Amino acid sequence: xxxxxxxxxxxxxxxxxxxxxxxxxxxxxxxxxxxxxxxxxxxxxxxxxxxxxxxxxxxxxxxxxxxxxxxxxxxxxxxxxxxxxxxxxxxxxxxxxxxxxxxxxxxxxxxxxxxxxxxxxxxxxxxxxxxxxxxxxxxxxxxxxxxxxxxxxxxxxxxxxxxxxxxxxxxxxxxxxxxxxxxxxxxxxxxxxxxxxxxxxxxxxxxxxxxxxxxxxxxxxxxxxxxxxxxxxxxxxxxxxxxxxxxxxxxxxxxxxxxxxxxxxxxxxxxxxxxxxxxxxxxxxxxx
Numbered sequence: 156x157x158x159x160x161x162x163x164x165x166x167x168x169x170x171x172x173x174x175x176x177x178x179x180x181x182x183x184x185x186x187x188x189x190x191x192x193x194x195x196x197x198x199x200x201x202x203x204x205x206x207x208x209x210x211x212x213x214x215x216x217x218x219x220x221x222x223x224x225x226x227x228x229x230x231x232x233x234x235x236x237x238x239x240x241x242x243x244x245x246x247x248x249x250x251x252x253x254x255x256x257x258x259x260x261x262x263x264x265x266x267x268x269x270x271x272x273x274x275x276x277x278x279x280x281x282x283x284x285x286x287x288x289x290x291x292x293x294x295x296x297x298x299x300x301x302x303x304x305x306x307x308x309x310x311x312x313x314x315x316x317x318x319x320x321x322x323x324x325x326x327x328x329x330x331x332x333x334x335x336x337x338x339x340x341x342x343x344x345x346x347x348x349x350x351x352x353x354x355x356x357x358x359x360x361x362x363x364x365x366x367x368x369x370x371x372x373x374x375x376x377x378x379x380x381x382x383x384x385x386x387x388x389x390x391x392x393x394x395x396x397x398x399x400x401x402x403x404x405x406x407x408x409x410x411x412x413x414x415x416x417x418x419x420x421x422x423x424x425x426x427x428x429x430x431x432x433x434x435x436x437x438x439x440x441x442x443x
Contacts, residue, residue: 185230186223187280188214193253196235200262208322210234213269216313217276217305220392224426225399227282229254234272236260242271244278246286254284265329266336269313273306274374280305281401288402291409293365295372296380297436298408301398303344303374304384308395310337344381351379357439361412372408383439393429400428412440 185191192210194203214232230252237257245255256275260268278284281298290298310333318330353360360379367376388394400422402408408415416433423430 217309277302277305397432
């Protein structure tokens, strides 16, 4: 599945600007958790206010408690609901401070909205939102697997938050629907990993797919790796923080995997990130 497409010009005016209190940024500073939300597009039978409440709930689920280390974070997040085949991050040539995400959801389809937004937010966290962020093989598969794992992790935390403080009155029970939705997705990824021989080790799995990844980097191509990446991120906010150090070098994901992981470690060191995740992936690649 192609998860990102590209736009050369900004479209219609922005709708519904929403601000929230700064979570960890200093006075006058903005990070990905505090960036202004702007909703546009066609939300069908849902109100933009309701959609915004769900998006904000997922953003907190994904980023709450995570150190946001990137030196290239957007000041605004625009989320549009449109028709089409795939959600995306639009790599537009307009406002360079706005990360622009599109989702494709039905009326009050909150689980799907949160899931789609979470994946694309993962790409934004990985510094894949500006015009020069076109996906590149042979390492794009890894970013896709990490963004998907990031969204699944966020769904679990969103469900916990929803059960305690639902964004809509008397709606705490909907947390169960979010958990069921997440488990259905995760079961599919675990089944794919098993069918692709992941039991032999992540290194063996990658060796079997290395040539394939030279030409293929979409989420569908990376399905076998998602559950493994989720295991790395699930209970480790420091590993999640390392995503903010991705793709800050020339070539981005278009370099060989060993070099990609080396550049990632160097980027973590430059930003003062925990620097846990690149090494853990290297260790997995050595497992056979």
